[in-house]
Amino acid sequence: xxxxxxxxxxxADLSTEEIIAILDRADKMETIVKSGKxxxxxxxxxxxxxxxxxxxxxxxxxxxxxxxxGGSSITVADIxxxxxxxxxxxxxxxxxxxxYADVIVLRHPQEGAAQWSSEVARIPVINAGDGAxxxxxxxxxxxxxxxxxxxxxENLNIxxxxxxxxxxxxxSLSYAITRFTDRLYCIxxxxxxxxxEIAMDLREMGKEVIETTDLQKILPELDVLYVTRIQKERFxxxxxxxxxxxxxxxxxxxxxxxKPTLDILHPLPRVxxxxxxxxxxxxARYFIQxxxxxxxxxxxxxxxxxx
Amino acid sequence: xxxxxxxxxxxxxxxxxxxxxxxxxxxxTVIDHITxxxxxxxxxxxxxxxxxxxxxxxxxxxxxxxxxxxxxxxVEGRELTTDEINRIALVSPNATINIIRKYKxxxxxxxxxxxxxxxIVRCQNPxxxxxxxxxxxxxxxxxxxxxxxxxxxxxxxITGHDHIIEQLLGLx
Numbered sequence: 001x002x003x004x005x006x007x008x009x010x011x012a013d014l015s016t017e018e019i020i021a022i023l024d025r026a027d028k029m030e031t032i033v034k035s036g037k038x039x040x041x042x043x044x045x046x047x048x049x050x051x052x053x054x055x056x057x058x059x060x061x062x063x064x065x066x067x068x069x070g071g072s073s074i075t076v077a078d079i080x081x082x083x084x085x086x087x088x089x090x091x092x093x094x095x096x097x098x099x100y101a102d103v104i105v106l107r108h109p110q111e112g113a114a115q116w117s118s119e120v121a122r123i124p125v126i127n128a129g130d131g132a133x134x135x136x137x138x139x140x141x142x143x144x145x146x147x148x149x150x151x152x153x154e155n156l157n158i159x160x161x162x163x164x165x166x167x168x169x170x171x172s173l174s175y176a177i178t179r180f181t182d183r184l185y186c187i188x189x190x191x192x193x194x195x196x197e198i199a200m201d202l203r204e205m206g207k208e209v210i211e212t213t214d215l216q217k218i219l220p221e222l223d224v225l226y227v228t229r230i231q232k233e234r235f236x237x238x239x240x241x242x243x244x245x246x247x248x249x250x251x252x253x254x255x256x257x258x259k260p261t262l263d264i265l266h267p268l269p270r271v272x273x274x275x276x277x278x279x280x281x282x283x284a285r286y287f288i289q290x291x292x293x294x295x296x297x298x299x300x301x302x303x304x305x306x307x
Numbered sequence: 308x309x310x311x312x313x314x315x316x317x318x319x320x321x322x323x324x325x326x327x328x329x330x331x332x333x334x335x336t337v338i339d340h341i342t343x344x345x346x347x348x349x350x351x352x353x354x355x356x357x358x359x360x361x362x363x364x365x366x367x368x369x370x371x372x373x374x375x376x377x378x379x380x381x382v383e384g385r386e387l388t389t390d391e392i393n394r395i396a397l398v399s400p401n402a403t404i405n406i407i408r409k410y411k412x413x414x415x416x417x418x419x420x421x422x423x424x425x426x427i428v429r430c431q432n433p434x435x436x437x438x439x440x441x442x443x444x445x446x447x448x449x450x451x452x453x454x455x456x457x458x459x460x461x462x463x464x465i466t467g468h469d470h471i472i473e474q475l476l477g478l479x
Contacts, residue, residue: 089440089441089442090436090440091440091441091442091443108436109434110434110435110436110439110440110462111432111434111435111436111461111462111463111464112435112436112437112459112460112461112462112463113436113440115436115460115461116436116437116440116443116461130436130462131434131462132434133462133463195464196465197458197463197464197465
């Protein structure tokens with residue numbers, strides 16, 4: 001199955017059937033990865049990774065995915081060393097890079113940058129995070145982990161915790177997971193709530209959005225706890241950041257009454273929101289997420305480029 | 308019956324008072340039923356500065372049967388285009404447009420808020436690509452009509468009515 005869209009900018013671009021098809025394809029990619037031999041599915045294809053913001057996992061997993069599929073990657077990781085430093089517009093940069101590659105993976109600090117790039121580019125654009133906006137490939141890998149661990153996506157009790165205002169991963173996840181569930185718990189410090197637009201969208205779709213600051217109360221009901229970092233770089237001043245950082249911290253004491261099948265996910269990097277002692281519990285899924293990141297990105301690349 | 312007569316008399320009186328404030332025009336456009344206090348914003352959105360040479364008459368906060376208070380703008384010698392009429396909807400979705408020829412109403416149009424607004428206003432989100440990149444035009448889907456509420460097609464954030472007005476008046 002190929003996708004009905006040329007680009008992947010937002011989860012909203014995908015039908016629920018397409019989301020499931022990506023997850024199914026990702027499962028099949030595991031055979032290629034575990035074989036240790038690169039496939040030739042995307043032999044001769046080139047991926048251009050254009051990262052205006054720091055990234056470890058997203059960039060490397062895209063490059064790894066492309067290599068596993070027999071393709072290759074070119075990367076602009078240090079934007080300060082490119083023509084952008086001379087004042088080149090994003091549109092001109094895209095019009096340049098499209099001549100060197102078959103697909104562009106873009107991370108940019110401004111919301112809507114991937115959308116704009118897709119309007120300019122003649123080749124597919126994949127949004128690898130646009131400011132506090134969206135991060136659809138992260139969400140697809142999150143869904144892949146949840147489905148594998150829980151055996152389903154439907155009717156799970158899911159809570160998102162932390163910075164729900166600036167965290168783009170939770171913005172995309174909230175739209176995706178509510179395709180399968182009718183209720184979403186949102187736990188955040190005051191001032192970092194899920195943006196009103198997203199909460200409004202979900203409620204208009206008939207979904208129940210439960211916003212609270214009390215993690216302990218709902219923790220025993222949860223199947224999935226999605227933790228996010230309070231992002232220092234999104235705050236106007238260090239003082240604003242200090243007011244809310246460290247409010248929530250997951251440790252083994254807090255987890256003593258949870259369901260045995262609870263999954264804790266985190267898009268990483270983490271700072272202090274999950275204690276290292278949790279890493280060795282059966283709840284920790286955040287390092288498995290990295291593996292699924294490669295599988296899901298392999299699936300997306302093949303579905304966008306095979307056609 | 309008595310009530311109806313009184314209303315009728317009142318309307319006539321209102322019209323006469325309003326006519327004294329803003330006289331009839333030979334040809335051009337009358338923008339009526341503008342939300343009270345928004346005439347200057349409508350001028351701004353139409354790009355009317357007064358330096359174009361057209362005769363412009365403005366009445367603000369005049370009596371209205373339907374709206375209690377309203378603003379009126381009369382522009383002599385200029386007929387607004389459909390696009391210009393639709394843009395007025397951003398600040399005053401209840402307005403009516405009368406195209407005047409030889410002192411008579413040639414065409415009366417109720418404003419229709421378009422489904423999409425291109426250009427005209429900026430996204431309220433300072434981190435939106437439309438506020439940071441050269442050569443990109445703002446683009447909004449209309450998600451509320453009375454009052455008008457816009458959703459950016461790029462960053463998906465809401466730009467509310469108050470912010471639209473402040474922008475058009477050059478206050479932000």
